[in-house]
Structures are given as C-alpha cells and as structure tokens.
Amino acid sequence: MSQASKTKIRVRDLNLYYGDNHALHGINMDIQENKITALIGPSGCGKSTFLRCLNRMNDLINNVTITGSAVIDDKNIYDKDVDEVAVRKRIGMVFQQPNPFPKSIYENVAYAPIKHGLVKKGSAACDALVEKSLIQAGLWAEVKDKLGEPGTSLSGGQQQRLCIARTIAVQPDVILMDEPTSALDPISTEKIEALMLELKKEYTIIIVTHNMQQAGRVADMTAFFHMGDLIEYADTETIFINPVEKKTEDYITGRFG
Amino acid sequence: MKTTQHENPFYDPTLNKRHLKAKLFKLFTLSSIVFAISFLVFFLGDMVYKGLPAFQQSYIQIEVQYNEKSLASTRQAIDRKYRRVVSRAWLRDIPKRVKQQPELMNTKQLTWVLLNHQVDQYLKGHYYKVKAKNLKLIQAMQAEGKVEQQFNEIFFTHGDSKIPENSGFKSAIVGSILTLIVMMVVAFPLGVMTAVYLEEFAADNTWTRLIEVNINNLAAIPSILFGLLGLAVFITLFGMPRSSPLVGGLTLALMTLPIIIVSSRAALRSVPDSIRQAGYGLGLTKIQVVQDHVLPLAFPGIMTGSIIGLAHAMGETAPLIIIGMIAFIPDTPTSIFEAATVMPAQLFTWAGMPERAYVERTAAGIMLLISVLITLNAFAIYLRKKFEVKW
Numbered sequence: 001m002s003q004a005s006k007t008k009i010r011v012r013d014l015n016l017y018y019g020d021n022h023a024l025h026g027i028n029m030d031i032q033e034n035k036i037t038a039l040i041g042p043s044g045c046g047k048s049t050f051l052r053c054l055n056r057m058n059d060l061i062n063n064v065t066i067t068g069s070a071v072i073d074d075k076n077i078y079d080k081d082v083d084e085v086a087v088r089k090r091i092g093m094v095f096q097q098p099n100p101f102p103k104s105i106y107e108n109v110a111y112a113p114i115k116h117g118l119v120k121k122g123s124a125a126c127d128a129l130v131e132k133s134l135i136q137a138g139l140w141a142e143v144k145d146k147l148g149e150p151g152t153s154l155s156g157g158q159q160q161r162l163c164i165a166r167t168i169a170v171q172p173d174v175i176l177m178d179e180p181t182s183a184l185d186p187i188s189t190e191k192i193e194a195l196m197l198e199l200k201k202e203y204t205i206i207i208v209t210h211n212m213q214q215a216g217r218v219a220d221m222t223a224f225f226h227m228g229d230l231i232e233y234a235d236t237e238t239i240f241i242n243p244v245e246k247k248t249e250d251y252i253t254g255r256f257g
Numbered sequence: 258m259k260t261t262q263h264e265n266p267f268y269d270p271t272l273n274k275r276h277l278k279a280k281l282f283k284l285f286t287l288s289s290i291v292f293a294i295s296f297l298v299f300f301l302g303d304m305v306y307k308g309l310p311a312f313q314q315s316y317i318q319i320e321v322q323y324n325e326k327s328l329a330s331t332r333q334a335i336d337r338k339y340r341r342v343v344s345r346a347w348l349r350d351i352p353k354r355v356k357q358q359p360e361l362m363n364t365k366q367l368t369w370v371l372l373n374h375q376v377d378q379y380l381k382g383h384y385y386k387v388k389a390k391n392l393k394l395i396q397a398m399q400a401e402g403k404v405e406q407q408f409n410e411i412f413f414t415h416g417d418s419k420i421p422e423n424s425g426f427k428s429a430i431v432g433s434i435l436t437l438i439v440m441m442v443v444a445f446p447l448g449v450m451t452a453v454y455l456e457e458f459a460a461d462n463t464w465t466r467l468i469e470v471n472i473n474n475l476a477a478i479p480s481i482l483f484g485l486l487g488l489a490v491f492i493t494l495f496g497m498p499r500s501s502p503l504v505g506g507l508t509l510a511l512m513t514l515p516i517i518i519v520s521s522r523a524a525l526r527s528v529p530d531s532i533r534q535a536g537y538g539l540g541l542t543k544i545q546v547v548q549d550h551v552l553p554l555a556f557p558g559i560m561t562g563s564i565i566g567l568a569h570a571m572g573e574t575a576p577l578i579i580i581g582m583i584a585f586i587p588d589t590p591t592s593i594f595e596a597a598t599v600m601p602a603q604l605f606t607w608a609g610m611p612e613r614a615y616v617e618r619t620a621a622g623i624m625l626l627i628s629v630l631i632t633l634n635a636f637a638i639y640l641r642k643k644f645e646v647k648w
Binding site: 101163 | 540
C-alpha cells in the first residue's frame with residue numbers, strides 16, 4: 001500500500017467559479033511525487049478543470065475565479081508573485097487531441113527549450129536534448145531518420161508521443177495528461193501507458209481518464225470526482241476493490257456515469 | 258410495358274412530375290450561370306475590341322527640316338501641306354529632340370512623324386473629321402506606303418494630354434502605384450495589429466463588442482464618405498498637399514482598414530485553439546504563441562484578405578475625386594507629395610472627353626487596370642498556396 005512517499009502537490013480548499021457557476025468545491029488533495037495519480041469521474045465532474053488548475057491553464061479563460069491554494073515544492077502557485085508562464089514550464093501538459101505544431105518533428109521538440117533558453121538553436125546540446133526527449137517518449141526509433149518531416153505527418157499515436165517528447169524536453173517536474181489516449185486506438189494506447197509507467201520514475205504524472213481500466217492499469221492513486229466534489233481519493237486498489245463511498249462504488253461498477 | 262403498382266412495390270405516381278421539376282430547377286441554375294458568363298464575355302470582348310486599336314498609332318513618313326527657323330517656329334519644319342495632318346504635339350517636341358541629338362541640326366531627315374488623332378481615327382476606320390483635301394493627301398501617301406501603324410509607345414511613356422495622340426497612361430500607373438504603396442504601408446500593419454489585439458488579447462466585453470460592430474459597419478460605408486473624411490482631416494486639418502498620393506493613400510487606407518481587419522480576424526480565428534493550448538502548456542508566453550504559432554498559420558488568410566483589400570482600393574475612384582486626384586496630370590509624379598492621378602480616375606477623365614480617340618484609350622486603360630487586378634489576385638492565390646501549412 002501507500003509507501004511514505006513525498007508529497008509533490010498539496011492542494012488546499014481549492015474552489016473554482018466559472019462566473020457564478022461553482023465548478024470545484026473546496027478540493028483538498030495531496031499528490032505524491034513519482035506516482036501516477038488518476039482523476040476519474042463522469043463527464044462534467046470537474047476533473048479536467050481541476051487538472052488545469054494545477055498549471056494555471058484556467059487563467060486563460062475569462063471569468064474564472066479561483067480561491068484556495070495549490071502548493072508545489074513549498075510554493076503556492078496562486079501566490080501573487082508567481083508568474084503563470086513559469087508555472088507551466090515546470091508543469092507540462094499533454095492534451096486529449098494530439099496537437100503537434102505544424103512544424104518539423106525536430107522543431108516540435110526543440111522549439112520550447114530554445115525559447116526558454118535551455119539550449120541554443122542549432123547547437124549539439126539542442127540535438128542531444130531532442131534525441132533524449134524522443135528516446136524517453138519511445139519515439140526515437142520510429143522518427144530518427146525523418147526529423148525534418150512535419151510532426152503532423154505522423155500517426156495519431158506517434159503524434160501523441162511527440163507531444164509527450166515535446167513536454168519532456170522542457171524538463172518539467174510534473175506532467176499533466178488530459179485524457180491522453182481517448183483519441184487513440186488500443187495499440188497506441190498501450191504504448192502510451194507503457195511510456196507513462198516508464199516516465200513516472202522521473203516525473204510526477206497526473207492523468208484524467210474516462211477509461212477506468214486505464215486508471216486500474218497505470219495509476220498508483222486514484223481520485224474520484226463527482227459534481228465538483230472530490231468524493232474519494234485513495235490507492236487505486238482501494239478505490240476499485242473496496243471503496244468507502246457508496247457513490248464511488250456505484251460509478252466503478254457502472255451504475256451511473 | 259407500363260409499370261403499375263402491382264408489379265413494382267416502389268411505384269410512385271408523382272415520379273415523372275418530380276423528375277421534371279428537378280430538371281427544370283437544374284436548367285434554371287444552369288441558365289443563370291450561362292447568363293453571367295455571357296455578360297462577362299461580352300464586357301471583356303467589348304473592351305478588347307475597343308481597346309486594342311489604342312496600342313497602335315498612325316505615323317507618316319515625311320521630310321523634316323532641322324534649322325534655326327524650324328526651331329523658332331516648329332511649323333516651319335515640315336512642308337505646308339502636311340501641317341493639318343501631323344500631330345501638333347510631335348512638332349512641339351522638335352526642339353527637345355534636337356537637344357537630345359544635336360547632330361540633327363541643319364539637316365533634312367526623312368522621318369516617321371506622328372499623325373494627328375483625326376487622321377489616326379480615319380485610318381483605324383472610326384468616326385473622323387478630316388478635310389477632303391487632307392484626306393486625299395493621306396490616301397496618296399498611303400498608296401506609296403508612307404503611312405503606317407506603329408506600336409503606340411506614347412501610351413506607356415506619357416502622362417495625360419489634351420492632344421489625344423500624345424496622351425498616355427504612365428502618370429496614372431505611377432500615381433496608382435505610389436498611392437497603393439502608401440495605403441499598404443499604413444493599412445496592413447495597422448489592420449493586422451488591430452486584428453491580433455481584438456482576437457488574441459482583448460477581453461470579451463461591451464467595449465470590444467462595440468468596436469467590432471463598428472468595424473463591420475465601416476466596411477459597408479459608401480467610399481465617397483472616406484474621401485470627405487480625408488479632405489477634412491488630411492488636407493484641411495493637417496495641411497497635406499492636395500491631389501497627392503500621400504493623401505490618396507491615407508484615405509484609401511481608412512477605407513481598406515476594415516476589410517483587412519475583418520479578414521485577418523477570420524484568419525486568426527481559423528487557427529485551431531489546440532495550437533495555442535499546446536504553446537501555453539509548454540510555458541510559452543502569449544507573445545511567443547501569437548508570433549511563432551498563430552500568426553504563421555493565419556498568414557495566408559491575412560495576405561489573401563489584404564490583397565483583396567488592395568485590389569478593392571485600386572479600383573476606387575470616388576474618394577480620390579473628392580481629394581483632388583482627378584486633376585489633369587501630364588507629368589509623372591516622382592514622389593508621394595506631388596500631384597498625381599490614379600488609373601480609375603484617369604479613365605473617368607478620358608471617358609468624359611469629346612474626342613473619339615479617347616474612347617479607345619479608355620478601353621485600353623481598362624484592359625491594363627483589369628490585367629493588373631488579375632495579376633494581383635493570382636499573386637494572392639500563389640501566396641496562399643505557398644504558405645499554406647499542411648496538417
């Protein structure tokens with residue numbers, strides 16, 4: 001069961017409002033380092049919204065108010081002196097639809113590190129970073145001979161791994177994944193899942209998924225959201241086999257959702 | 258064999274009627290496009306038919322004397338009997354020609370001399386007014402092969418003139434180019450930046466919505482009002498030179514801005530949001546996302562819209578009449594501060610001239626204007642294809 005592992009993100013009393021609509025109700029959650037945490041729940045339950053709170057992507061939407069705190073490495077990312085762009089450098093995000101830039105595979109990976117000043121454009125270090133990121137994302141063998149081709153020429157599963165490589169290249173601590181496999185076929189999904197298990201050695205991963213089997217396969221911890229509330233948060237095993245809450249059990253067994 | 262309800266379970270008694278209706282409808286749509294195309298063909302055909310003769314001009318081969326006397330009074334340079342058939346403008350330019358080629362002085366040259374427009378119209382088979390005596394002379398010269406049609410260089414190297422055979426389109430072409438350069442330099446950056454602000458930065462509130470509605474309304478304002486605005490603001494208030502490409506360009510920029518803004522916004526909006534999300538997810542700043550990812554993707558659309566705006570401005574006459582660009586401009590402008598005219602305004606002037614020779618010049622000018630417009634549109638399509646990003 002739960003080893004005494006370090007808490008990476010400490011969320012306290014997080015409320016989110018879309019205008020007058022209270023979308024997240026006082027979420028409290030400790031997310032552990034180097035673990036995969038799955039967020040499950042029916043559509044509209046607030047799990048994606050919660051995920052986007054963790055790298056302040058919700059700041060991009062008008063009319064959103066957020067209260068409470070999300071402390072990452074002893075710093076609340078909602079403090080006034082924290083820049084949301086800097087937060088997103090440390091906390092990368094992979095989206096539901098693979099969204100590579102309409103540029104070459106190489107540029108897709110190298111673009112953000114160059115802009116962040118991690119490597120110089122055209123340097124050997126840059127090449128090395130691209131290679132390392134693509135190897136980590138398990139894509140190197142498939143694309144090493146065609147780095148100049150557009151990222152959009154790859155298959156859906158490859159594109160998603162390219163997006164993961166792109167995220168890793170910025171050298172974040174945490175990777176947020178918003179239903180990363182829902183647009184992919186089973187074989188690509190399997191590859192991404194294997195990749196996630198590999199990546200958790202170095203990164204803290206939080207994944208939103210609609211697919212409960214997926215949560216069961218990859219997640220160490222699982223959180224069940226319903227109607228903007230965090231209903232239950234525990235080891236994946238506990239959630240699936242022995243949930244405390246009635247609602248969790250109903251959802252897991254397919255009685256609603 | 259007649260199909261009946263019993264043999265065919267799909268029998269439909271209204272079938273024939275329906276087919277007939279469908280056929281008629283198709284015929285209607287087809288005939289409307291045929292109608293439209295025939296109009297276009299008629300228009301273009303008419304222009305080409307009327308305009309083509311303007312690219313040829315009649316010359317006569319006669320002796321010209323270059324000496325002190327003929328320089329003082331250029332009529333003396335040629336034999337008295339030709340004075341009523343050759344162009345006054347050609348004679349007027351004799352001293353200029355001698356200045357360019359001093360070796361001509363005190364010689365007698367057999368030269369191709371420009372005929373006046375009435376004789377030219379006679380030779381082209383149009384309506385003419387030439388005295389019988391002169392007509393006989395021309396016919397006699399023609400029989401000797403001393404009258405011929407040559408390529409009309411004057412049309413491309415001269416500005417406007419009150420002597421039809423001496424008038425050309427050059428100052429209007431240069432005026433148009435200068436005006437459009439001013440217009441693009443002002444309207445393109447302003448329009449694109451406005452669109453970027455409204456689409457990427459502005460919060461969605463009452464103010465931005467008010468601005469949006471007003472921009473859309475501006476696109477529909479009669480263009481002559483922009484001319485009045487230009488007159489009031491640029492000329493009266495700021496004291497900029499009247500009739501100049503500077504004022505013309507600024508006025509057209511005002512008129513084209515809404516077109517560029519609206520089309521640029523549409524282009525920016527068509528960039529999928531996932532690209533912006535991807536950028537922000539990587540910790541890029543708004544400026545980096547807009548500059549490196551959104552604008553390149555929107556660029557083909559922005560260019561297309563801007564070139565359509567440019568073509569629109571190019572054919573615009575009304576606001577330029579108001580600010581005085583309809584003036585008689587014989588000399589080609591060399592800067593944006595000099596008085597100039599533009600192609601459509603020049604056409605407007607020529608179309609109102611009584612001489613028959615201006616008719617073919619008007620038509621030829623229209624041909625030039627249309628070919629420039631077609632070139633611009635082709636360029637827009639080329640740009641769109643070239644910068645289009647494959648998904």
